[in-house]
Amino acid sequence: MGYKVDFKQMNHIFEQLSDEYDIYAPKRFKKQGRYSDTDIVRYDRVENIEDVVFDQKSDYPAKEVLSPITQPLFYFTEDEYRESKVNDKKILIFMRPCDVHAMERQNRVYLQNGGFEDFYYKRLQEKVKIVLMECCTGWDTCFCVSMGTNKTDEYSIGVRCLDNELLVEVKDDEFNSYFEDAANDDFKVEFIEKNQIEVKIPEIKDKEVLAKLKEHPMWQSFNSRCISCGACTIACSTCTCFTTTDIMYNENMNIGERKRTSASCQIDGFSDMAGGHSFRPTAGDRMRYKILHKFHDYKARFKDYHMCVGCGRCTSRCPEYISVTKTVEKMAAAIEEIEREGK
Numbered sequence: 001m002g003y004k005v006d007f008k009q010m011n012h013i014f015e016q017l018s019d020e021y022d023i024y025a026p027k028r029f030k031k032q033g034r035y036s037d038t039d040i041v042r043y044d045r046v047e048n049i050e051d052v053v054f055d056q057k058s059d060y061p062a063k064e065v066l067s068p069i070t071q072p073l074f075y076f077t078e079d080e081y082r083e084s085k086v087n088d089k090k091i092l093i094f095m096r097p098c099d100v101h102a103m104e105r106q107n108r109v110y111l112q113n114g115g116f117e118d119f120y121y122k123r124l125q126e127k128v129k130i131v132l133m134e135c136c137t138g139w140d141t142c143f144c145v146s147m148g149t150n151k152t153d154e155y156s157i158g159v160r161c162l163d164n165e166l167l168v169e170v171k172d173d174e175f176n177s178y179f180e181d182a183a184n185d186d187f188k189v190e191f192i193e194k195n196q197i198e199v200k201i202p203e204i205k206d207k208e209v210l211a212k213l214k215e216h217p218m219w220q221s222f223n224s225r226c227i228s229c230g231a232c233t234i235a236c237s238t239c240t241c242f243t244t245t246d247i248m249y250n251e252n253m254n255i256g257e258r259k260r261t262s263a264s265c266q267i268d269g270f271s272d273m274a275g276g277h278s279f280r281p282t283a284g285d286r287m288r289y290k291i292l293h294k295f296h297d298y299k300a301r302f303k304d305y306h307m308c309v310g311c312g313r314c315t316s317r318c319p320e321y322i323s324v325t326k327t328v329e330k331m332a333a334a335i336e337e338i339e340r341e342g343k
């Protein structure tokens with residue numbers, strides 16, 4: 001069913017929904033951007049439709065709702081432990097198509113990887129329903145069409161934001177009753193068909209080419225450019241790595257809490273082992289690892305599609321202006337060179 005509602009009606013619907021749902025959406029945080037007097041747009045709970053930022057890509061992805069940057073896991077004393085609690089409400093998240101695909105990739109890593117389920121992720125993920133934000137124009141760093149993540153059917157409600165009203169497509173019958181007083185409309189969500197950037201992801205045809213690519217000098221060109229800050233991975237819709245820390249409340253080392261915090265493969269020390277060995281000591285090594293993970297290794301393991309969803313947030317957040325799409329193009333050129341030399 002399709003509907004048209006003005007913001008006042010939508011706020012009334014938000015109020016009704018909030019009995020059952022916590023609603024999350026991209027929200028503007030004034031003067032919290034990375035430069036003075038700039039804002040940041042990131043996911044948070046919203047109570048009004050006016051709080052939802054439709055006209056800008058969020059700086060940080062929707063994954064923050066399910067895998068926050070920092071999260072308490074459990075509390076312990078000398079002889080027992082207790083898991084952290086979450087509230088009983090279901091979760092409604094406003095997402096763009098690339099974020100929906102990113103959640104699918106996160107589900108796979110947290111829930112279907114090696115036969116283990118991440119309890120802390122699962123207890124949030126199983127409560128999620130999606131409000132799809134129509135996204136027909138994209139932004140200058142987006143390349144979702146190239147990654148095949150520009151379209152999705154996986155949503156309960158789809159919305160297009162006009163000046164002071166919303167066009168709404170309800171796919172999940174559970175939500176039709178909220179729109180009983182709204183005018184009918186034949187709205188259906190549309191999808192972007194072409195981004196400003198097009199990227200062809202190169203195929204790595206065998207292990208020999210892969211081994212030579214890993215040794216290619218292109219990676220070391222990042223040693224002088226990448227400052228290993230990790231901003232690209234924190235902003236990435238699909239990165240899932242985390243580390244855990246025990247925080248003791250006092251001098252008794254047996255009383256405290258365990259937290260997990262997002263970690264970045266781009267930061268020096270990420271791959272350090274006991275005994276001092278590091279697998280990826282240079283920024284170039286770490287860049288190679290990240291790019292191959294997003295554009296080769298994940299697909300090689302799961303046999304279907306690449307991990308990257310083409311949201312372009314890593315390019316937008318990099319303080320050194322390192323573009324993920326330009327890096328993939330460099331990798332494609334290196335593969336061509338390796339194949340030419342091998343003939």
Ligand code: SF4
Binds near residue numbers: 236238239309310324
């Ligand atoms: S690698 Fe970059 S473009 Fe791809 S999902 Fe992560 S942030 Fe988005």
Ligand code: SF4
Binds near residue numbers: 322
């Ligand atoms: S690529 Fe850019 S954002 Fe990522 S670690 Fe290097 S400098 Fe930081």
